[in-house]
Amino acid sequence: MSHRTIVDCTFERHADSILEIFNEAILNSTALYDYEPRSSQSMVNWFDAKRAGSFPVIGIENSDGTLLGFGSYGTFRAYPANKYTVEHSIYIHKDHRGKGLGRVLMQKLIAAAKQNNLHAMIGGIDAANSGSIALHERLGFKHAGTLQQVGFKFGRWLDLAFYQLLLDTPAQPVDG
DSSP states (O other): OOOEEEEEOOHHHHHHHHHHHHHHHHHHOSSSOOSSOOOHHHHHHHHHHHHHTTOOEEEEEETTOOEEEEEEEEESSSSGGGTTEEEEEEEEOGGGTTSSHHHHHHHHHHHHHHHTTOOEEEEEEETTOHHHHHHHHHTTOEEEEEEEEEEEETTEEEEEEEEEEEOSOOSSOOOO
16 A cells, blocks of 8 residues: 555645546536536636635645545535534545545544534435445434435436534534
């Protein structure tokens, strides 16, 4: 097994690799409910949104500096009262799935959420994605509900399952 390094992803260094991972998932899976590959410009907007919200983009690189996977979180419903809740996502390059990278990235995202005094992490997972569901359950996420037939891709209806992890942060939440 080659040496792996956890990195904070940047637009300059990682946008092309993240775009490649996103687009492979769009074309070949139901991990994303998009139909068409994303453009290079979409990465500018994506990284701008992450920066503006002070949201982490955490990656794993191999010893050659190749990005093997990444994870991030962002706004869950843009209402002030949802300020302690985020929706996260993890994507692993197709050649590196099933090797425990998703678990490592999820653990790093959970740690970042605690450090940022968040309280709830939400994962929206295609209900047929048993691997992602198992990963979330192993890390303590609980099934919070399933929205049936809310997506249509590859000629079939898709159900969206929500998994939630409640954190013991912040110590003193406030309104406003």
